Amino acid sequence: MNWDSLTGGASNISMFAFRDTNRNGVYDLGDRPMAGVAVELLGPDNMRVVTRSNVDGFGNFKMSVLREADVVAPGEYTYRAITPPGWQLTTGNDVQHTSFKVKPGSLADMVSSTPAAPVGFAQSLTIGGRVKLSPSTKVVAISPSGKKTDVPLGEDGHFLITAKKGIWSIEVSDSAGAQAKRAVNVAGAPVVLSEIVLGQPESEKVSNARTLGFDNLITTRSILELPGGYGDVSWRNWVVTHNQYYGGQGYVNNTVSGEFVVYNSSGHPAELFDEKPFDFVGGYFGVAWIAAEGETLLVEGWRGDKIVYSDEFELSALGPVYFDAKYSDVTLLKFSTLHYWQFVSDDITIGFKP
Numbered sequence: 001m002n003w004d005s006l007t008g009g010a011s012n013i014s015m016f017a018f019r020d021t022n023r024n025g026v027y028d029l030g031d032r033p034m035a036g037v038a039v040e041l042l043g044p045d046n047m048r049v050v051t052r053s054n055v056d057g058f059g060n061f062k063m064s065v066l067r068e069a070d071v072v073a074p075g076e077y078t079y080r081a082i083t084p085p086g087w088q089l090t091t092g093n094d095v096q097h098t099s100f101k102v103k104p105g106s107l108a109d110m111v112s113s114t115p116a117a118p119v120g121f122a123q124s125l126t127i128g129g130r131v132k133l134s135p136s137t138k139v140v141a142i143s144p145s146g147k148k149t150d151v152p153l154g155e156d157g158h159f160l161i162t163a164k165k166g167i168w169s170i171e172v173s174d175s176a177g178a179q180a181k182r183a184v185n186v187a188g189a190p191v192v193l194s195e196i197v198l199g200q201p202e203s204e205k206v207s208n209a210r211t212l213g214f215d216n217l218i219t220t221r222s223i224l225e226l227p228g229g230y231g232d233v234s235w236r237n238w239v240v241t242h243n244q245y246y247g248g249q250g251y252v253n254n255t256v257s258g259e260f261v262v263y264n265s266s267g268h269p270a271e272l273f274d275e276k277p278f279d280f281v282g283g284y285f286g287v288a289w290i291a292a293e294g295e296t297l298l299v300e301g302w303r304g305d306k307i308v309y310s311d312e313f314e315l316s317a318l319g320p321v322y323f324d325a326k327y328s329d330v331t332l333l334k335f336s337t338l339h340y341w342q343f344v345s346d347d348i349t350i351g352f353k354p
Contacts, residue, residue: 003105010064011108013071013115015039015079017053019253019319020090020120021188027091027118033057034121036249036290036318038082044075052290055244055252065102065109074101074110081119084318086190091120123319125186127161127168129193130311136175137198143168163191172196182326189256189284190321192313194299203326206279206351213347214240215258221245226262231350233278236271238262246288250317254286254344261346263288269336276352277303280327283348287315292341299323302332315343329353 017037021030039059040050049070053059059081063071071077079096083089096116103111131137131153139151139159144166151159151170161168168184170193178198184191212231217240218224226238240262243251255261264270272280280301287295294314301309309327315337327333337343 001105006065006104006109007107008064008066009107009109010062010067010069012058012060013063013112014058014060015053015081015096015116016057016118017059017081018057018118018120020122023090023122025090025092025120027120031120032255033252034318035252037084037119037121040080040082041070042078042080043071044073044077047073052249055247055249063100063108063110063112069108071100071110075099079116083121086124086316087121087318088124089119090122091118093117093119123189125163125165126190127163127170127184127186127193128190128313129159129170129182130195131157131159131172132195132197133157134174134176134178134198138173140171140173141168142171170196172198174198182324184324187322189319192311192321192323194309194311194323194325194327203279203328206281206353208354209279209281209349209351211347211349213257214260214262218242218260225265231348232352233272233274233350236273237265237268238270238272239265248288248317248342249290250286250288250292250315250342250344253316253318254284254288254320254346256284256320256346261344262348263342263344264335264337267337267340267342269334271332271334272348272350273332275331277329277331279351279353280325280330280333281349281351282323282325284320284322284346285313285315286320286344287317287337288342288344290317292339293317295341295343296338297343298334298336298338299325300334301325301327301330302334303330312338320344320346 037053061070098114172180221242226235228234
């Protein structure tokens with residue numbers, strides 16, 4: 001090979017985005033690739049190219065001297081990763097600089113002086129919920145350190161609390177003396193609480209609760225209709241899939257453990273049920289595709305032929321919310337999206353009382 005001649009080839013240069021699960025600002029074990037992050041490359045003569053990170057976390061730009069590409073001219077360039085709403089940059093390097101120069105004999109005849117370093121993001125932690133309003137309803141949030149804060153309520157009883165990791169307590173009361181209390185564990189994702197009703201006691205802790213992660217049903221990058229009996233309950237219209245099978249951003253970003261998740265087949269309602277009453281403790285939920293960002297999930301809990309719980313909340317393809325349900329003694333759960341997009345779920349926790 002003549003190392004002094006242009007090859008006419010092309011290759012990718014990339015910026016890697018990841019979910020910083022331990023929030024330490026370093027890409028290390030346990031962190032996960034983050035799909036759908038907007039990354040732009042700025043270059044000479046007002047050149048600007050925008051891409052999104054793929055399901056492996058890479059925002060790719062093609063470089064070549066002789067082919068049509070994003071980078072064809074030598075000079076100074078700038079990468080910029082755009083922090084999504086509701087997320088925080090943890091690595092402090094959303095803007096990075098490099099220079100490209102012609103290098104005959106290389107794969108693309110072009111090389112970069114400084115490859116982009118990984119860029120990490122973490123979800124902003126919040127506790128959101130809704131209180132069934134009564135006269136003079138008051139909500140107090142007690143942080144893990146014991147600090148008490150009065151929480152403002154919207155006209156419909158909704159509230160949102162900026163949180164940090166740890167065990168929180170949400171206490172609700174009114175002038176008539178009615179009370180309700182919820183203990184909330186804030187871990188790595190925003191938490192949405194089921195509706196809080198004054199006078200309704202906090203659900204008992206389920207001693208035999210089990211978390212279903214869906215990683216022990218199939219081992220290949222394929223799909224499987226979720227069979228009845230998994231977790232000792234019945235399932236209708238749920239599909240297990242490897243998180244990269246469809247190439248959807250939300251399948252990857254809403255994976256909490258392992259590499260497999262479940263979704264509602266064809267975007268239609270899915271059910272979880274059993275003749276014996278069971279408790280729905282909670283689970284992680286998101287939407288499968290970034291085109292459906294903000295899709296609404298409706299969750300209903302039934303006891304026989306009577307609906308006893310009903311909640312709805314918005315979903316994201318960039319990362320999950322934890323739905324802190326604490327539904328007690330239900331025989332049927334229904335999950336449906338408002339516009340029939342696929343939701344994604346992982347680590348669903350249920351249990352049967354002795």
